[in-house]
Amino acid sequence: MSVDHGVEDLLRELAPQVLGALLRRYAAFDTCEDAVQEALLAAALQWPAEGTPDNPRGWLVTVASRKLVDHVRSEQARRRREDRIALATPQAELLSRPADAEPDADRDDSLALLFLCCHPVLSAPSRIALTLRAVGGLTTAQVAAAFLVPEATMAQRISRAKQTIRTSGMPLRMPGAADRGQRLNEVLHVLYLIFNEGYATTDGSDLTAPALSTEAIRLTRLLHRLLPDDAETAGLLALMLLTDARRPARIGPGGDLVPLAEQDRGQWDRRLIAEGIDLISKTLPRGQVGPYQLQAAIAAVHDEADHVDTTDWPQILALYEMLERLAPNPMVTLNRAVAVAMVHGPAAGLDLLTTLQSDKRTARHHRLLATRAHLLEMLGRHDAAVDAYRDAARRATSSPERRHLASRAARLSPESS
DSSP states (O other): OOOOHHHHHHHHHHHHHHHHHHHHHHOOHHHHHHHHHHHHHHHHHHHHHHOOOSSHHHHHHHHHHHHHHHHHHHOGGGHHHHHHHHHHSOHHHHHTOOGGGSTTTTOOOHHHHHHHHTOTTSOHHHHHHHIIIIITOOOHHHHHHHTTOOHHHHHHHHHHHHHHHHHHTOOSSOOOHHHHHHHHHHHHHHHHHHHHHHHSOSSBSOSOOHHHHHHHHHHHHHHHHHSTTOHHHHHHHHHHHHHHTTHHHHBOTTSOBOOGGGSOGGGSOHHHHHHHHHHHHHHGGGSOOOHHHHHHHHHHHHHHOSSGGGOOHHHHHHHHHHHHHHSOOHHHHHHHHHHHHHHHOHHHHHHHHGGGTTOTTTTTOHHHHHHHHHHHHHTTOHHHHHHHHHHHHHHOOBHHHHHHHHHHHHHHOGGGO
């Protein structure tokens, strides 16, 4: 069956709105979400052949509502759920009135749904899976494929997340002013993790999973549209755009990793770069600088350089120093060490790396070893660099990264000369 991308895009945009409409009415997350997925499937099969209805959102809400009611009635083993919904909803409405006939049916609950899926009571993997399924409109099979796990495993993860929401009684509503900032941080972090997994997969034979990064950008655009004045949301969107712009040049002909310094910058997506730079340029002057804005600014400096040799490394170093003060993190220190090496020489960068060797989070991480190998290579200490590259390759979990690091070691090895 051929895919109508126009219909597919519309369905993914409407998915969270339809789920929000049902949740407002029935409050049973797991049942509502299953009904929405069935309605989306029905639309995907019917609309390309019969045409998109005049009110696609209303069509989906009505169909999903009917499927939910049918499901509740037919499931004798779920009598308690039927009773709960039946008690909460007048019988006349169950029989006739469509869910989208309510006065506030046009209200978009996407933001509240995103906050619900990223609730702190859920584990980080559950937040990611539930966000992609409920807000992103991806099927369980698509989410499982993106994370290289069996569909049954992902189905269990999503089911547990929905069960947690059901048993905890968490309502579909925006958090109060007191904890809204913290909850927004959780939402941004989930979107950041989804994007990063798509841009550089942590496992498997492929270097990237473009569908995940694309979905993270789409959801962050949605969040930015709903919260246009939040500087960190704008910063995260700019960071994603500026980073994803390099994707075409990041993969070689054989699927191998091409490091930033060696990329053909003519392949970078200038449209995404222009959008990202414009967004961060408007955001930074507001004065509410946060970690995502600083990372976006660093990405902008890289993307503005026509060649690696024209990169403004002093500015990048200054930005990393600000970022490290604002959000201390060993990976930030690792990146700052590279900037230090480019400004003050590789020996200074290696000195900074020694501070990370006692940190359990990074001591044997392949990226620390790979960075150390690179700086040793810059110093001309090739034997030590070969050992570090090989050690890094052994510890890398992504096949393209392993091949890249192993090839670096082979290129410097005396046996290859």
